[in-house]
Amino acid sequence: MKTNSTNRSMRICLAEDHSDARMVLKAMLTKLGHQVVADVANGAELLQVAEANDLDLVILDLDMPVMDGLAAADEIYARRPVPIILLSGHPDAQHIVVENEPITACLLKPVSLESLAAAIREATQRSND
Numbered sequence: 001m002k003t004n005s006t007n008r009s010m011r012i013c014l015a016e017d018h019s020d021a022r023m024v025l026k027a028m029l030t031k032l033g034h035q036v037v038a039d040v041a042n043g044a045e046l047l048q049v050a051e052a053n054d055l056d057l058v059i060l061d062l063d064m065p066v067m068d069g070l071a072a073a074d075e076i077y078a079r080r081p082v083p084i085i086l087l088s089g090h091p092d093a094q095h096i097v098v099e100n101e102p103i104t105a106c107l108l109k110p111v112s113l114e115s116l117a118a119a120i121r122e123a124t125q126r127s128n129d
Contacts, residue, residue: 010056010120014039015046015072016087017064021109025059025087028113032120043067043075050076057123059107062088070103077102083123087111 012034016022022039029036034057038049044066050058058076062069073084084102089109104123107115 010034010124011037011054012057012059013037013046013049013053013055015041015043015058015060015064015069017041017061021061025111025116028111028116029059031113032117034120041065043069043072046072047075050082051079055082057083057085057120059085059087062086073102081127083127085119085123 012029014022014025014029014036016025016039019041022041026036026039037053037055040046040049042064043060046058046060047067049055058073060069060072064072067075069086069088073086076082077084081102083104085105085107086103087107087109104126105119107119
């Protein structure tokens with residue numbers, strides 16, 4: 001049985017430089033009933049995917065090679081406003097002021113299915129406000 005956190009399937013791009021974490025997050029998103037359009041390892045790859053696809057949501061890691069999460073979020077949001085969830089394993093990431101960034105929700109690692117679903121709800125609700 002699939003559980004969908006927003007009552008509709010979303011087209012999501014996932015950017016995380018650790019392949020194991022990407023695989024786990026992708027499985028969680030699928031379990032929540034969403035479609036992972038692409039999973040990439042850095043912000044530059046994310047920009048290419050975002051440009052080529054109509055995405056409903058972007059989930060990206062703060063610390064990535066080539067282009068970090070905040071820089072990638074700025075670029076993506078400037079091209080087309082889309083809800084963006086920022087992932088981080090750094091405890092100080094909880095101090096990021098979402099209202100000052102093109103981020104609609106933050107999620108601290110390790111990520112649980114419940115925390116991911118809640119972040120998706122928060123991101124989509126904020127983007128609809």
